[in-house]
Amino acid sequence: MSKRKGRTKDKWRDKKWYKVVSPPYFGGVELGDVPSDDPNKLVGRIVDGTLYDITNDFAHQYLKMYFRIEDIEGKTAHTIFNGHEYSRDYLRSLVRRRTTRVDGIFNLSTKDGYGLTLAVSVFTLSRIKTSQEHEIRTIMQKIVKDKATALTFDQFVQELVLGKIASDIYNDTKKISPLRHVGVRKSKLTLQPVAA
Helix, strand or coil: CCCCCCCCCCHHHHCEEEEEECCHHHCCCEEEEEEECCHHHHCCCEEEEEHHHHHCCHHHCCEEEEEEEEEEECCEEEEEEEEEEECHHHHHHHCCCCCCEEEEEEEEECCCCCEEEEEEEEEECCCCCHHHHHHHHHHHHHHHHHHHHHCCHHHHHHHHHCCHHHHHHHHHHCCCCCEEEEEEEEEEEEECCCCC
16 A cells, blocks of 8 residues: 655644624624635635624523624624524423414515515414414514515514514514414525625
């Protein structure tokens, strides 16, 4: 067997560390550092964190956030919101016996042309009829669609993550049945308009 000549190159030594920051509408908070030998390789990479990392509010620990690196400026990697979801443990803690969970999945476009898919969940205090589920789902759809068409991507994402949309849904659907929890449990950016 022939041995390879020369020393193997230490790839780690060539890598530089880049600071990843959240988008301006989440305060440009530092999300961590990522290593790369070529900054262009970082573009498109997904970085995750929790809402707690951004707000420093322990109550937001259950919300996982995903950001996609968009561009590199010097040693800083700028990101765009790519989606979020409830942690598995938290979602499991919401499900109870003899209650109804009403789910709605909606594809939306914001005022400035961004596409998003949202999964909204309403947890009731007791079992409800199918007709009531249908009513709740119709209200959910109307609120998220109206919000999306009225707001830009940055504004919509803030309302989405900080619970404003969920509280609007809660206020309109609690008339149908007493509710325990309303939330947008998952979102994903599906379309990003090409910058002209």
